[in-house]
Amino acid sequence: MKITLKEIATRAGVSTSTVSRVINNSKPVNEDIRKRVLNVLKETNYLPFVAQHLTLQQSQQLIGVICPQYSNTVLDDLIVGINKVCKLYGFDTVMGLTDGTTENELHYIDLFSNKLSVQGMIFMGQEWDEEHIEIIKKNLTPVVLVGQISSIPSIPSVHVDNITASYEAVTYLIQNGHRQIAMIRGTHGQTIREDRFQGYLKAMNDAGITVEENWVVESDLTLEGGSQAMAELLANDVQPSAVFCSTDSIAIGATNYLMDHGYQIPEDISVFGFDGIGLSKLVRPTLSTIEYSAVEIGMTATRNLIKLCKNELEYIAPHINVLHHLVIRESTKSI
Known part of the structure; x- marks a missing residue:
């Protein structure tokens, strides 16, 4: 049975008009109340990824990119791919370089979600553990993983096999x-x-x-x-x-x-x-x-993230592998 605004309001302990203001972003709402309403909306699946839907209405559209390093690595091309698609859809990017530590990864996830209010994040880093999953669920910010296969149905991933x-x-x-x-x-x-x-x-x-x-x-x-x-x-x-x-x-x-x-x-x-x-x-x-094309990985991950932000879930595969091939040059020989 379809859940109503009144039921949402009851669960969140607020009025229906407050729920409406949160959904439509029409008037200011206390941040704690807003998060409480968003949590109920997500739990009841009233509007999947409602946080993404709301932030897309803001004038500045940001995508956060979290990675260990990218100078002189394959991530150079991956960042190029991300920026190409972001530019096409009117998004800007903000980088968080973590040095490969879980502490820094969690810091940037929280910073991007709560301080910078990014519309979504592309994550390249350590294999996710309970800490990563907990902070993502808490912040309601859509994420696409690069470099690992996601074990969470609502979080797609992209990489090479x-x-x-x-x-x-x-x-x-x-x-x-x-x-x-x-x-x-x-x-x-x-x-x-x-x-x-x-x-x-x-x-x-x-x-x-x-x-x-x-x-x-x-x-x-x-x-x-x-x-x-x-x-x-x-x-x-x-x-x-x-x-x-x-x-x-x-x-x-x-x-x-x-x-x-x-x-x-x-x-x-x-x-x-x-x-x-x-x-x-x-x-x-x-x-x-x-x-393989790291540019393609970056572009594919960004396209999927923007689809998440727009709640176009039916068009997103849980995991995508880009094509790879062997390039044989002078450093190897038959013996």
């Missing part, structure tokens, strides 16, 4: 004669890190190759981190024929270390990256990598 992409890259190396394949995996972005590692393990296991513990080391998402991780790998008395890296930045750092220490790429060791950043085709030797 990291497991399949990694599986295909490592399988390519195996098909080209490599057996001792090491991996340098990133330390940030738990879901992405684990998914790319799982793809590596699955490819090795399916080929009947046992992965030794000292074949896998970790790195932050920088050239310096990749270089240090490559040094650690060789210090473990590992002499791989190929190294699969979680990102192109890590792969380029690893390549630099190898060449600085007298190794030839790919004659001595093949190196494979992930992300297809611009530098991957500019460095020498050029880097074999998994390429």
Whole structure:
């Protein structure tokens, strides 16, 4: 049975005229009362995502973007995609850089929702836990996740299929004669890190190759981190024929270390990256990598967020994977 304004008012402990003012944003309402009414509206599904509907009526339309870092990473292109769609629909963006910490992520979610009153948020960061979910539900602000698969039906997500992409890259190396394949995996972005590692393990296991513990080391998402991780790998008395890296930045750092220490790429060791950043085709030797459109991820995530804001729920898929493909360049060879 359809719920009425009177029932909403009773549950919220206010008058029907107050409920009407909240819904139509026609007159000022005490903030505590407004939130109480919005909570009842959401709980009863009277008007799904009513907070989004109301904020869209404001003159300034903001989308908050929360991410760990984006300079010289694949997130550069992702931000370009977000801004393209925001401009098309009349939105501005505001950035929150978190350094990959949960504390900062929660801070920006709260700041964007309560102080800046953004219409919605695009979140790139740690895998969500109860703290993230609780603060999102409390603030009623629509969110789209990038880089992980959402477990919440009302929160869609967009990314690349990291497991399949990694599986295909490592399988390519195996098909080209490599057996001792090491991996340098990133330390940030738990879901992405684990998914790319799982793809590596699955490819090795399916080929009947046992992965030794000292074949896998970790790195932050920088050239310096990749270089240090490559040094650690060789210090473990590992002499791989190929190294699969979680990102192109890590792969380029690893390549630099190898060449600085007298190794030839790919004659001595093949190196494979992930992300297809611009530098991957500019460095020498050029880097074999998994390429996908981060611009497309940003654009798709933003389109879905705007649909959420407009309550166009029937047009939103719970999760979307963008296409990926292997780009084979000079850093890998058959043996």
